[in-house]
Amino acid sequence: MLATVMYGAGDVRVETVPDARLIEPTDALVIVARAAICGSDLWPYNGMVPGETGRRMGHEFIGVVEAVGAEVRTIKAGDVVAAPFAWSDGTCIFCREGLHTSCLHGGWWGGADLDGGQGQAVRVPQADGTLVVLPVGLDNALMPSLLTLTDVMATGHHAALAARVGPGKTVAVVGDGAVGLCGVIAARRLGAERIILLGRHPDRIALGQAFGATDIVSERGAAAVERVRELTNGSGAHSVLECVGLEQAMSTSINIARPGGAVGRVGVPQGEMLPAAQPSFFNNVTIAGGPAPARAYIEELLPDVLEGRIEPGRVFDWVAPLGKVPDGYRAMNERRAIKALIEF
Amino acid sequence: MLATVMYGAGDVRVETVPDARLIEPTDALVIVARAAICGSDLWPYNGMVPGETGRRMGHEFIGVVEAVGAEVRTIKAGDVVAAPFAWSDGTCIFCREGLHTSCLHGGWWGGADLDGGQGQAVRVPQADGTLVVLPVGLDNALMPSLLTLTDVMATGHHAALAARVGPGKTVAVVGDGAVGLCGVIAARRLGAERIILLGRHPDRIALGQAFGATDIVSERGAAAVERVRELTNGSGAHSVLECVGLEQAMSTSINIARPGGAVGRVGVPQGEMLPAAQPSFFNNVTIAGGPAPARAYIEELLPDVLEGRIEPGRVFDWVAPLGKVPDGYRAMNERRAIKALIEF
Numbered sequence: 001m002l003a004t005v006m007y008g009a010g011d012v013r014v015e016t017v018p019d020a021r022l023i024e025p026t027d028a029l030v031i032v033a034r035a036a037i038c039g040s041d042l043w044p045y046n047g048m049v050p051g052e053t054g055r056r057m058g059h060e061f062i063g064v065v066e067a068v069g070a071e072v073r074t075i076k077a078g079d080v081v082a083a084p085f086a087w088s089d090g091t092c093i094f095c096r097e098g099l100h101t102s103c104l105h106g107g108w109w110g111g112a113d114l115d116g117g118q119g120q121a122v123r124v125p126q127a128d129g130t131l132v133v134l135p136v137g138l139d140n141a142l143m144p145s146l147l148t149l150t151d152v153m154a155t156g157h158h159a160a161l162a163a164r165v166g167p168g169k170t171v172a173v174v175g176d177g178a179v180g181l182c183g184v185i186a187a188r189r190l191g192a193e194r195i196i197l198l199g200r201h202p203d204r205i206a207l208g209q210a211f212g213a214t215d216i217v218s219e220r221g222a223a224a225v226e227r228v229r230e231l232t233n234g235s236g237a238h239s240v241l242e243c244v245g246l247e248q249a250m251s252t253s254i255n256i257a258r259p260g261g262a263v264g265r266v267g268v269p270q271g272e273m274l275p276a277a278q279p280s281f282f283n284n285v286t287i288a289g290g291p292a293p294a295r296a297y298i299e300e301l302l303p304d305v306l307e308g309r310i311e312p313g314r315v316f317d318w319v320a321p322l323g324k325v326p327d328g329y330r331a332m333n334e335r336r337a338i339k340a341l342i343e344f
Numbered sequence: 345m346l347a348t349v350m351y352g353a354g355d356v357r358v359e360t361v362p363d364a365r366l367i368e369p370t371d372a373l374v375i376v377a378r379a380a381i382c383g384s385d386l387w388p389y390n391g392m393v394p395g396e397t398g399r400r401m402g403h404e405f406i407g408v409v410e411a412v413g414a415e416v417r418t419i420k421a422g423d424v425v426a427a428p429f430a431w432s433d434g435t436c437i438f439c440r441e442g443l444h445t446s447c448l449h450g451g452w453w454g455g456a457d458l459d460g461g462q463g464q465a466v467r468v469p470q471a472d473g474t475l476v477v478l479p480v481g482l483d484n485a486l487m488p489s490l491l492t493l494t495d496v497m498a499t500g501h502h503a504a505l506a507a508r509v510g511p512g513k514t515v516a517v518v519g520d521g522a523v524g525l526c527g528v529i530a531a532r533r534l535g536a537e538r539i540i541l542l543g544r545h546p547d548r549i550a551l552g553q554a555f556g557a558t559d560i561v562s563e564r565g566a567a568a569v570e571r572v573r574e575l576t577n578g579s580g581a582h583s584v585l586e587c588v589g590l591e592q593a594m595s596t597s598i599n600i601a602r603p604g605g606a607v608g609r610v611g612v613p614q615g616e617m618l619p620a621a622q623p624s625f626f627n628n629v630t631i632a633g634g635p636a637p638a639r640a641y642i643e644e645l646l647p648d649v650l651e652g653r654i655e656p657g658r659v660f661d662w663v664a665p666l667g668k669v670p671d672g673y674r675a676m677n678e679r680r681a682i683k684a685l686i687e688f
Contacts, residue, residue, distance in 0.1 A: 093579070094603055099628060102603035162630075235437070259438055259446035269625050274618035281613050284443060284634035286506075290625045 003119025004057040004325050008050025012057065012329050014322055020121035025069040026089075028127030030081060033138045034147050035117045036060040036316070037328050037340040038085075039177045040268050043245075045329050056110040058118025059085040060150040062134070062143065065127075072127045080138055081131040083117065083124060084294035085109070085151040090129025100295040103129070117150075118325055118342060132298045136306070144313025144341055145305045148182060149298045152339065153312040155266045156182030156243070157301060158292030160190055162264030163239035167191030170232055173213070174253045175243035176204035178315040178339040179266060181211055183241040185310050188212030192239070196231060198224055198252070204338055207314060221248065228256040236261060242289070243267050251275040254285055262286040316341040347463025348401040348669050352394025356401065356673050358666055364465035369413035372471030374425060377482045378491050379461040380404040380660070381672050381684040382429075383521045384612050389673050400454040402462025403429040404494040406478070406487065416471045424482055425475040427461065427468060428638035429453070429495040434473025444639040447473070461494075462669055462686060476642045480650070488657025488685055489649045492526060493642045496683065497656040499610045500526030500585070501645060502636030504534055506608030507583035511535030514576055517557070518597045519587035520548035522659040522683040523610060525555055527585040529654050532556030536583070540575060542568055542596070548682055551658060565596065572600040580605060586633070587611050595619040598629055606630040660685040 003017045022029050035058050044055065065079045075081065088095050088103035095103050105126060110116035115123050124130055134146060145153075156179055165171050171192040173183045176199025187195050188211065197213035199205055205216050217227045229236060236258035242250055245267025253263045254276040263280075266289050280287060304310045318328055318337035321344070328340030347361045366373050379402050388399065409423045419425065432439050432447035439447050449470060454460035459467050468474055478490060489497075500523055509515050515536040517527045520543025531539050532555065541557035543549055549560050561571045573580060580602035586594055589611025597607045598620040607624075610633050624631060648654045662672055662681035665688070672684030 097604060099604040102627060260441060260443040265625065269621040272619070272621055274621045274624075274631075275616070277613040277616055277618045280618075280631075281609065281634045283446060284632075286630060286632040287618075287624075288628075288630040288632075290628035 001120040002322060004116060005054035006044055006048060006057050007054045008048050009046055011050065012045060012326050014325050017119065020115045020123045022067055022069050023123060024125060025071040026126055026128065027069045028072055028075050028124045028131060029066045030063040030083065030122050030124050031066050032061045032063040032117060032120055032122060033344055034062045034143055035342040036147055037118070037325070037332055037342070038151060039179060041329065042333050043268065043270065045333060053112065056114065056116035056119070058116035059109040060147060061117030061122065062147050062150070063122070064138065066121070068127060075127045075131050075133065080134045080136065082134055082146060082150050082298060083122070083131055084154065084298060086291065086294070087125050087130040088295055089126040095129065098293055098296040100293040101291040120322070120344065130295065132295070142305060142313065144316045145311055147341065148312040148315065149294065149301055149305065151294055152178045152315065153182045153185065153301060154294035154297040155179050155292040156241070157186040157297050159183050159241040159243060159264040159266040159289055160186035160239070162262065162289035163241050164262045165190040165192050165239045168193045169238040170194045170196070171239045171241065172196040172198060172228055172237035172256050173241045173243060174198045174249050175267065176201055176208060177243060180241065180243035181208055181315050181338070182312050183243050184208050184211040184213050185312055187239070187241065189304065189310060196228060196237060201335060207338070221252065224252055225255045232258070239264065245270050247271050247275050254280045257283065257285040259283040259285070262288060265289040266292060315339045319343060345464040346666055348460060349398035350388055350392060350401050351398045353390055353392050355394065356389060356670050358669050361463065364459045364467045366411055366413050367467060368469060369415040370470055370472065371413045372416055372419050372468045372475060373410040374407040374427065374466050374468050375410050376405045376407040376461060376464055376466060377688055378406045378487055379686040380491055380495070381462070381669070381676055381686070382495060383523060385673065386677055387612065387614065389677055397456065400458065400460035400463065402460035403453040404491060405461030405466065406491050406494070407466070408482065410465070412471060418472045419475050419477065424478045424480065426478055426490060426494050426642060427466070427475055428498065428642060430635065430638070431469050431474040432639055433470045439473065442637055442640040444637040445635040464666070464688065474639065476639070486649060486657065488660045489655055491685065492656040492659065493638065493645055493649065495638055496522045496659065497526045497529065497645060498638035498641040499523050499636040500587070501530040501641050503527050503585035503587060503608040503610040503633055504530035504583070506606065506633035507585050508606045509534040509536050509583045512537045513582040514538045514540070515583045515585065516540040516542060516572055516581035516600050517585045517587060518542045518593050519611065520545055520552060521587060524585065524587035525552055525659050525682070526656050527587050528552050528555040528557050529656055531585065533648065533654060540572060540581060545679060551682070565592065568596055569599045576602070583608065589614050591615050591619050598624045601627065601629040603627040603629070606632060609633040610636060659683045663687060
């Protein structure tokens with residue numbers, strides 16, 4: 001079968017790999033129908049040290065179940081399923097608490113042993129725990145929005161929850177990538193009164209405004225902090241969604257948070273340290289978040305997608321077949337695309 | 345009058361300063377009856393660059409009101425009052441939300457313009473907002489415990505709230521100083537099932553056990569992390585109270601937190617960066633806390649002190665008159681005393 005393999009910075013290829021197949025009795029074999037390229041895929045795309053062993057890519061996909069192992073109970077051949085960006089058994093103490101990304105028997109797609117979503121088929125471990133059956137056919141027009149539930153919309157929602165967004169709150173979203181834009185959707189959905197989007201790309205800002213952003217701040221660093229303070233009577237935002245992962249973005253996030261406020265961080269941190277230890281302390285700013293338990297959120301967000309109340313699929317502004325994946329990475333890396341959708 | 349002035353590391357003196365007096369119509373003049381030396385006073389005691397201008401010390405005190413300004417409404421001469429470690433107007437948006445340490449018109453004791461608690465008298469700004477009238481006389485045997493409400497017990501309580509301590513939770517307290525010991529009291533008071541105290545001083549450990557610690561971990565660094573994981577079936581603690589402020593303590597705190605858990609930090613951070621950005625992210629560990637809004641907590645904790653349900657005053661194991669304050673700093677700095685009480 002064909003799948004996407006990364007060999008080093010800038011070197012991503014679609015090539016023939018061993019066919020995905022059932023191994024464990026708890027596995028399902030899924031034929032991929034839609035997949036996506038994630039902003040987090042750009043970190044290795046820019047920094048991976050070249051090696052002979054490639055890294056299988058992709059952690060967001062929807063597909064059709066081809067076969068299941070002997071112990072799979074709730075998933076059957078023919079089901080249209082969404083796979084969250086981490087797999088999980090659904091039964092361990094952390095899954096039962098809704099934190100599927102810390103599953104004791106779970107893990108991440110790709111790497112050396114597992115298939116990735118940017119390929120024709122995937123062996124899905126812990127299929128009963130991992131997969132969510134979708135009540136629609138693959139031809140459904142909502143497929144792009146449904147695909148966002150596997151990561152980017154769930155992640156924006158997680159940022160909003162971690163930042164304690166609620167009715168009447170002033171929210172700031174740091175980052176105008178697909179996650180930040182989904183963060184705007186999530187903030188609005190949770191009742192935020194005001195949503196300040198920090199970003200500088202006109203196409204993304206326009207989409208952010210369509211999603212509910214009420215104010216745009218295009219400055220960076222100290223100027224951005226000053227501007228957000230101006231917009232909030234000097235206080236800062238109750239809730240800040242950090243959707244980048246770079247130290248500068250975290251520093252800005254902490255410094256635009258209101259005393260007693262919270263930063264929900266979902267950008268994968270690229271360093272070992274968090275900045276602004278003193279402002280966050282003296283202002284009692286809470287720092288929360290991490291990888292979103294998308295598995296928990298898919299079912300929560302699904303009705304809103306199916307009934308058209310949210311349209312996160314609009315973040316996909318680049319669509320192409322599997323063979324064009326390297327172009328998709330390039331387009332996203334050069335900020336020509338917000339997010340790439342791969343059709344099979 | 346006499347007051348404590350610090351001139352540089354290791355150089356703290358009791359000397360004659362201008363008498364405290366009313367200046368603003370919202371001031372009260374308080375004759376100090378009890379004061380304390382704080383663990384945070386040891387940071388300048390160890391690091392202050394010597395200068396000609398001294399720094400007035402002390403931010404924990406109980407006293408008797410001598411006089412009030414024309415606009416003071418709720419405090420009157422003769423009242424026995426406790427002063428939290430930050431002063432505040434009680435009416436601004438942050439005070440109304442219970443975050444008095446971020447009061448728009450508040451501030452900290454001492455420095456160049458204000459009196460400190462380690463002196464014979466204090467001008468108290470924003471007296472109506474700042475002071476809490478105590479329903480007891482100065483001769484009451486509970487004075488030491490009441491004094492802890494001005495900082496150290498309120499701070500332990502804040503750490504416990506920030507770390508989301510609750511019934512059935514496993515709690516770890518990092519640091520066996522007076523704040524950590526009060527954190528143990530707070531954790532028990534909030535219903536923690538298990539309280540693991542990380543410390544290595546036999547006298548403090550014994551007091552911690554008297555306060556409710558169920559397990560003691562005397563290792564440090566990686567060994568401490570390993571030991572806490574052993575004690576918690578590999579998972580870590582739901583709630584971690586970081587009561588030190590050093591990077592090593594924060595790193596340990598994050599690494600002993602359970603996935604989805606929380607670190608409540610009340611140790612004043614001594615660096616600009618927070619460590620362990622990646623473990624805290626990947627485990628969805630929340631980092632919360634800061635200066636405790638003691639003003640909000642005094643009234644909440646007061647009944648428990650008055651009715652003897654908690655005895656935080658036991659952290660005072662060194663008592664002396666004002667003239668001996670330099671000895672008190674020395675005793676605390678050399679870990680011969682947990683916390684020093686000054687009687688006037």
